[in-house]
Amino acid sequence: EKVGKLGGVMEGVKDTFRHWWLVIRCSAIGTFTAIIPGMGPAVSQWLAYAQTDLAMAAAGAQLPLVQGWAVAFHCQQAVEKAFKGALLFYNGPIVRTHDLVRLEAVLAGVGLTSPIVPEQLEMLTPFAIDDKYPRLKLEPISRLDAADLIPTAQLAVEWLATLLSA
Numbered sequence: 001e002k003v004g005k006l007g008g009v010m011e012g013v014k015d016t017f018r019h020w021w022l023v024i025r026c027s028a029i030g031t032f033t034a035i036i037p038g039m040g041p042a043v044s045q046w047l048a049y050a051q052t053d054l055a056m057a058a059a060g061a062q063l064p065l066v067q068g069w070a071v072a073f074h075c076q077q078a079v080e081k082a083f084k085g086a087l088l089f090y091n092g093p094i095v096r097t098h099d100l101v102r103l104e105a106v107l108a109g110v111g112l113t114s115p116i117v118p119e120q121l122e123m124l125t126p127f128a129i130d131d132k133y134p135r136l137k138l139e140p141i142s143r144l145d146a147a148d149l150i151p152t153a154q155l156a157v158e159w160l161a162t163l164l165s166a
Contacts, residue, residue, distance in 0.1 A: 043164065046085030050157045053078035054150070061147035069127060071146035076100065076124040078153035079116065082160040086112055089163060098128035115159040120152045 057074035060066035076098070083103040084094055092110035095103060100121035104114045114121070 043085050043089045046081050046088060047157070047160055047164065050078045050081035050085060050160060053081060054153050054157050057146075057150050057153060061143060061150060064143070066143060068141035068143040068146035071143055072124070072127040072141055072149055075146070075149040075153040076127040079121070079124060079156040080128065082156035083107060083114070085160045086163055089160075098125065100125045112163075115155050116152055120149075124149060124152065 053074045057071050057078065060071045060074065079100055080098060080103065083100065083106075086092075087094055087103075087106060087110065090110045090112060092106060092112075095106050097103060100116075101118060104116075104118065104121055107114055
């Protein structure tokens with residue numbers, strides 16, 4: 001079915017009202033971080049992406065058809081994006097890696113301490129590195145076991161939000 005130009009606009013308006021809480025949250029993040037001198041929109045984008053990955057992990061954990069690796073992947077991505085947002089905020093280098101242990105070392109190099117224990121970082125990292133292809137290297141993880149990783153991702157996202165508000 002073809003949607004005319006006005007139909008697409010109206011669908012966007014409906015989405016705004018359907019997801020009003022998301023509009024408010026993203027607007028608040030963008031407004032708050034944009035008023036910090038010299039930061040620009042980039043850090044708020046990293047925070048918004050981290051929050052989106054966290055929301056995807058939480059939603060996926062509730063859906064029986066979602067596989068555990070997908071929940072774990074979004075947890076890893078939330079932590080990675082929170083770390084990269086913190087690095088950007090503190091003028092650290094943005095390292096092109098999915099390795100959370102390596103990113104933690106870069107954080108330490110700019111004087112930041114990760115809120116996550118290294119064992120958790122080691123557990124999450126493979127879901128972005130080794131799991132690019134179905135079941136080649138990782139042992140399967142159940143959706144329920146992967147849901148246990150959500151608090152770790154939430155801790156990283158909240159940590160970045162705290163850094164930004166300090």
